[in-house]
Amino acid sequence: MKWKTYFDEERIKRGYQYYQEGKVYNTIITPNTITTKVEGSHSHTYEVKITLNKDKQIESMYCTCPYAYSMDYCKHMVATLYKYEEITKNKDSNITNNIKNPQQQFKQLLDNTSEIELKEYIYQRYKDDEDFIKDYNLQFKPDTTREDYYEALNLLNNIFSTDTRKLYNENAYYEELPLNKYLYDFLNNNVKIFYDKCEFDYLQRLIYIIYENISLKDEINQYIDVDNILDMTDYYLEKVIESDNETKDDVFNYILNNIQYEYNKYTSIHLAQVCIKRYDKKSYLQKLSDIISLKIEQYDDNIPVELLAQQYEILKKIGTPTVNIEKYLEEYKNYNLIRQYYIDYEINENNYYKAIELLCEKRQLGSELSIDENKKLLQLYDKTEDNVNYKKELKNILVKYNINNIDYVNKLKEVCTPEEWKKEYSTLVTSYQRSHNYDFLNVIYVNEENYDALYENLINHFSLDAFEEYKKYLEDSYGVDILMLYENRILEEAKVAKHRGAYNLIIRYINAMLSYKNSKDIVIELINTLKNKYKNKNLLISELRDIEQEYQLD
Template identity: 20%
Template sequence: MDWEGNFSEQTLDRGYDYFQRGLVRDFTQQDDGTLAATVFGTEAYQVTVKLNGNRLEKAECDCPYAAGGHKCKHMVAVLDYYENKIDPATFDDDDEYDWDDYDEDDMKAEETDDDKDDFASSIPTTREAIDMASNAQIREFLKYALTRNPELAVEFQMRTNKTVIKRRNNSYRGMIDDIFSMCMDASGFIDYDTADLFEKQLSDFIDKYLKPLIEEGQGTLAFKLTSYLVEELAEVDIDDSNGEIVMLADETDDLLKQILAEADLPLKRTIFKWCQKHATEKFGAFEEVVEDILFDNFEESEFLQKKLTWTADKLQQSQLNPGSWMDHRTAEKWASYHLKVMQELKTPEEAIKQFCLENLYYAKLRITYVTICVKQQNYDEAIRVLIDGQRSTPYPGTASDFGEQLKRIYLKLGQTENYLDELTQLETVYNPANLEDFQELEKAYSVTEWPKARQKLFDAMPAGTDIRRLYVEDELYDQLMDTVSKETDLFRVRDYEPILKQKYPDRMLQHYVDVIQTMASHTNTRRNYWNLVEILRHMRQYPDGKQVTSEIVADWRKRYGRRPAMMEELDRL
């Protein structure tokens, strides 16, 4: 429109946003082309503009920006409202239903209809009615409905007018950019104190603007804006110590899945290509989001075939330069994805087995290969491959996974000695002090055999293994108290305090005394002195705790009287 040349692109976008948000009220139009309305911004502003055709002759607004002689966004909002409102005069004179087309033969046909069903049951659903109507009938109804419902008319234009959609896209992008700019410092960094505001602003934007687009059926626009937001978030320099980026990753993940659930095939293809592109580059916290969307969706044959070829290529490329741990992990990722696609395509079992056999150095494929062997009752091969995997892997967690499979196979075959040996290896080497394995071992021994076998397990575990929960499991409270009394971290002491306070109150209180005296001997910050007082409060809950803590405080006042911060904190007690 000619009048748009009077405004900057930013002002056009922001004015359109005001219109789209319904902030234009009390609109009036005079015969000479003068438009007037109230626009709600920081305050309610009165706007008057005059058009001569599409040319802007006059524009006035009582906002501070316009008072300086500038053309403001409130003027644009009124002009957008004018352009997008549906004027009944713009429709043909024949937009009412033409009863002349409904003749007596039609009436007679209805009167002689043999269908005796109840009238309500014969009414078609909305979808059926649309399918039954001709294009001409649909257009006639749109004219009728939109003429009588201005709000619906505006929504119709927003969904169908390419210029409106483009302006809406630019407006929303500008809002995203504004949030980033507002929260960044001069160097483009979002610091710890601003990160929470940044997350809240974007979360509100998603709820207020992007989610409604999906409900409106504007999937393509919703994806354009969501993908733009994700790409910006992947690059932002931020101190997100409280997990702000992870929270936004979860929100955009949900958003992309909602868009995909409503997408037609062309939009799905667009999203698929976008996911492919970003699944092969550094994408920060959003790498997992993109990969999950790509491989948990797109189940149509067209996409599965593309994923099969693509993952095979990526696996081959990642195997060209093996060496580092990261190279191995990357190759294993693509091998696992390729296997997943093969299974989704219902590839013959022997072909899957062969692929796994060729890639046994990847844990997931080795486990799948073993699963197929067990299914085919080829137990010797399954055992051989698992033992070989345990010996070759440098990762205890992977060795533990292989051990779990081995254990189940031995148990299935009734090989009790091998089963117990493997279970013992799991408990003492691969996953020390695992409670479930400990309980499983206990069931394998008699009541008289178990204490000796249990002690052998404890002795075989690596130095430093935390076996306190195993003491609790078997009610070995003396050993538990001995272990806890060596702890200098009182938070770890509290893990088992409910049990030990009841059984050994004196020893527990004395342990607190020993630890807190050591803590107090060092000069500290006020925060640490505050913490000492909180510990003293906790100690007062023990029998004799009040007397003991009073003696400690009296002693500290004598010894540390020159620490004013400490004395002030002790006054709180």
């Protein structure tokens, strides 16, 4: 491996000193990486990672020291590479050749291991491995008993009887909410065991208790991820429903009673969704629809929108006549989600003018349309060939939302006269300038072949690297100016360059210059200037000579 060319003389000297002093430790070598810890100055310890390609050549180097943060290669990397060379040279190549058939050897050792030794090994090796313990308990634990159920029930009651205010001290920080973790583990462990053992009676009881306790707990959303826990609970309830028809009917009645008499904004919505998903027969869904209708009628206003959405879903599934569905959507269209359903429904029915009316009505009521709703309105104007409103909506989308989509710009241009487009183009440019969206301005300038504005935008708002992307548009008119920009930047960088990273930047800029037409003479003069001014910077001089040789710069 040739690695010393990455570093200047000082870095190699100091890195070798660190290596000699034994400051490299915790060395880990894999086929593609070298990782170490290196003791630095002032008792600081730095982590080094070097990535190798398939040919064992360096692909990338990383260190946590401040010097490396500025994209420089540091002495800690040097020390690591010396350590790597030491280890690879002294490696005993016979180690891996002694085991010709690992599987065969494993079987032989297993046959010769006593039961006591094997048990002791498994316990010591896996006693802290939670995943292994779960799998092992599930595999070898006998069938669940009534005592197992009462043990799980007692644990569940303890979880929900926790004083949440005391548990959630306002000054404490938790990576995961404690109550949420308790319930998550209970579902993943205790509940799962009853499901895996097909003990659906016990499983059903535990699930009901989870639903009921969540609905009774004040401000439960502050203590658990409600939807996540209920999604897990719903999964097991669906498995109970699938177990047999008698149980299926029992669960259905439980869900109806919950919605009608014990409605809760979290659990009842989840239970209703389970019902919609798992009870396909019209007789079931009609009963559910009747219960939800009664529930909706109990509200004067502020009806839970999820309840309205579920009723709409049921009406579609049971084949409700179109006129009745439209009547339902019309009645509750002031709820934003229902209005969205109404709009989509009318679009699917090819009633485009009604969909436009619903969108414009929302705007007239003082509500802002979302970007998706604006796009939908634009498509509807296009379908109905309403060019006046189509143009108006296009301008609204581009100016109000600063959409970075050149297709919308071109669509606006298509529906404008040349004189109109001059005005709209100026408005767009001003809008994107005010929002500092200079990237998309570049796209617009290229689209309009306004290369003077593109050059000014790049000069004022971008680094020199950005010119490479737009070279083909600017080279003919601004090639000489851009070469001067590169030259000035290189001369500034050379004044302070002291390491390979800085030299590499200079070489990259010179390569960029050489990609321009008629740049050879300018680059030759620049290289001669650098060689004369910085004779003591050996690494830079070497790189410049390589450039001269590669491009035949005589």
